[in-house]
Amino acid sequence: MNARAVLTIAGLTLREASRRRVLLALGVLTLVLLGLSGWGFSRFAAETGGSLTSGEARLTASIVLNLVMFGYSLIAALGTAFLAGPTLSGETESGIALAVLARPIRRSTFLLGKWLGLVVFGSGFVVLAGLAQCLIVRASVDYWPPEPTKALALLAAQTVVLLTLAVLLSTVISPMASGVVSVGLFCTTWVAGVVGGIGDSLGNDAVARVGSVSRMILPTDGLWRGAMNAFQDPSALAFFGDADAGAFPFLSMAPLTGTYLAWAVVWTAMVWALAAVSFARRDL
């Protein structure tokens, strides 16, 4: 593998994101979201000041923080999924890839460069936006997540998982379809996770299994739940009671296990390898 070529392609992908105004669009969207949530949090602090116990205030801050973070992860998911399509299958369709791949580089080198560029872009976005959000919450309602580093890392990992899937899809289907399918799967897994949580709280094993199975098939929801758990105040679950908290989509019952994290890594490696094989076999 040619490291110089990988970095060149990764840099090219980042430059594409910036020159095509994806970066600008995301930046503006993030600023709007940060501004709105900052205003919301400060109004919440001003209007409920004194009327809520500190536990209630922390619970509310946790839930709202998780909700806003979900918004960021959705933006990152949409952004990277719709960037992965055009940058890979769009380039092969338009012919841009012909001249590039006739250079002395392997297809897997090209794919790794594209993927790396998208990883830096997607995870960079969620980490920066998430960090800014945490600082705003701290300034407005004086809440600081228990494990912000872990939470942001898991949010980034969720983005990486989804964009790896988008990269695989874009080696086999059209750019538009790959974006739609990966975002669709992301949302489906999230809904399945919520359904599973409801099943858990009702004690219905069959329904609860929907969530567990979908979390294995596509690890985005599992990682997201791990991130929520690290963002939220530990007392929030105690406040709700375990069963009810499980059914609530913006609280997470348990931290992520090492085994699940390992599975997410293996899943990403497998999907990436599949993408590399599929791209290497493709006739341009």
Place this chain on the structure above:
Amino acid sequence: MSQSDLREAADLVAGLPPTPAVWCTGLRKRYGKRTAVDGVSLEIGRGEVVGLLGPNGAGKTTVIKMLLGLVRPDAGEVMLLGRPAADPSARVRVGYLPELFRYQPWLTAAEVLALHVRLSGVDIPAPEQREALALVGLGERAADRVGGFSKGMQQRLGLAVALVARPEFVVLDEPTSALDPLGRVDVRDIVLSLKSRGIAVLLNSHLIGEVERVCDRVVILDRGHVAASGTLLELLGQHEVRLHLTGLPPAGETRLSAAGRVEREGEWFTVALPVDDEDTVPDLVRDLAALGVRVHAVEPGRISLEERLLGILRDGTEGGAA
């Protein structure tokens, strides 16, 4: 190993004929039920300019893409500049202008060139990169985004991309499809300059005149097969001369027959000349005039590549000259 042994070995290696720019054998490619390329073998020597001709769908672009590793052949082998084409490093000294030429619209022309230089792994100083742009007439547009370029300018940029990394073998797939007549002349000059510098060129073009002017050899593909291949002389064969004559005595007819096979249409005589030298036609005209024949017109004729191509494609079964 002694010093003299080493020198002997070095001389032996230096004395070997250089590997061809490209060599392929038995290339085959199917897309579903359709066979696009069926058993194509060809070789292009170093410094040789070879034209690839054939009707639409003959498999020309597929052959080119298989040579460059962009399409996986179902069967066959390719060696590029002496290395198996499956090894990406075989393409270090290969320049390619695709038929479908598109370059990153968000980059400037100079950035596209810099990108290709980096990917080629060859160290090309910035002034040399600018020269490549100037050569194709884009010297003034180096800092402009490719997105704003016309198709013709993008094709010129593609030519610069193909030439920038000091190639030893250049593949030009329909290099003039988007160019105006001036641009076509530029491309012809560029190919001739590559030829003079010993750089091998594979030129796929529908413009037969273009191929005829610059190519040493021509390979004609039809329905995925090599229908014919050879030098222009081998493919086009003999020259002929058309004469408009009146007052032809029997001695004149004998003189004509002595020059070559004669076909007559009224007062027009077409003589197929077995040898193509500078004296045959002037001698013939001088002798006819001495015999009292009135010579109204002398037109040199040659079967054009176009006629030959059409003939080969219509026959479908004609063998190659080489």
